[in-house]
Amino acid sequence: MTNTTATAGATASFADIIAHNLPYLRRYARALTGSQNSGDAYAAATLEALIADRSTIDGASSTKVALFRAFHLIWNSAGAPIAEENSDLARRAQEHLKTLTPNSREALLLSTIESFSHSEVAEIMESDQAEVAALLASARTEMEDSIAGRILIIEDEAIIALDLQSIVSDMGHEITGVGRTASGAVALAADDKPDLILSDIQLADGSSGIDAVNEILVNAGDIPVIFITAFPERLLTGDRPEPAFVITKPYSEEQVQSAVSQAMFFASTQTLHA
Template sequence: MEERTRHLMAQLPYLRRYARALAGSPADGDALVTRALEWYLDREGEDAGEHGGTVPLRMTLYRHLNTLQDDRDAPAATSAHPVEAALGALGETDRRLYLLVNLEDLAAADAAAVLDLPAGEGVERLARAREAVRARLAATILIVEDDAIIAFDLAETVRSMGHIVCGTAATMDEALGLAAEHTPTLALMDIRLAEGDNGIEVARELRRQRFLPVIFVTAFPEDVVRRGVEYLGPVIPKPFTREQIEQAITRAVFTPAPEEGRAMVPPVA
């Protein structure tokens, strides 16, 4: 294989990754890559100096992928995934800047050059884009727990992850009231609550009103299995570790919500 082609093929995994994120779908991204490769191979004798290093060649191809995407005159496909949705809320130039730096590991100045931005402007726009994505990915979490010490520990874990605690409830009425007021994106739910209330019933009611992911944090995990309500959410037995809570929250936050109509609660047995 001639050297020119070898250099090009070495870029293929990076091109596919960027193009798929750029177009919003694997099929559209791969189609962009095919066209970019054809364009480049047709430029015999026009690429002097581009093989001086891997990054300059890759930057040339990233730039052309952007041009091809613009020529499609179609926005990137939308996604229900929280990360992709957060990126989709950015302006298109900022989205591409974010992808080139955070996905493709380009230096901010190199990513700015790909997008024909002054280096200083690229750094400023990247900082704003990162903050916007971080803000959109910050979950609002309701803690339903009647033990004040455990509730405090859970709240500290949530805040340390950059998420927001919208409130702590010890009873069903308190939980439903806080949920109505703050519309949380996730609930950490004990099962046996104050005043004889039951977290499973709270979770069922929250699910009936609107889809709300729930993570049960309980000393009685068998209650979930015995009542056949595993569909309501995963269970973390007490005593728990902070790592267990962090991992469960991350999975819940970065899992797309089910389509409307598929989050219905089965009837009470």
């Protein structure tokens, strides 16, 4: 193999690894900013930085860790702004986030939603494991106890629906109802407007949770939404519009808790078109 061929192969391999992990960087960035537009802009800036200077990945324990570490270099240098959407809930979120321990949300999302180990989170944030543990403790205390709301669950599998009800109820939230079909969910939301929607994608009768959410938001207005799917990469392509908050099936209790806590701060979730 010539040097040129070897270099081309290495570049292709690097590009493939980055492409594989990019949807998850988008998910993290969107949850952190509360916005598809803002999150994707940070992800794009990260890729541009890596193209310009691949030395930022040197010494990383994995390419995925390197990708997220590069993101954090940009995020921190930009002052870590949050979503700029012009809504009352977004403005209230900005004020409330000022009271949180710095970097605590980042540590919580990296650990719970993206499933990085404490050592990997420390590497990404250029910190140490003791500080990461302290940040996680602060995040759970400050965020999960800060806002209680009314949640509509759209889920056709009874066991999963019961599990989700248990998780969010234990967090102090009230369940407005459980919709198993798109029409049922829309009817529930019309009768009792929720503060947040937690929705599966594919429902019992073949209807779409995406369609249900879009119809609900037309009538209910600015409500944060969390989508649950076994194929998150399909909702994290960078196309417009896509959601800001996505949980992967099978999920953990911590992932649901973290996503719900984050989403309650924002009403900037982009709706989807079927």
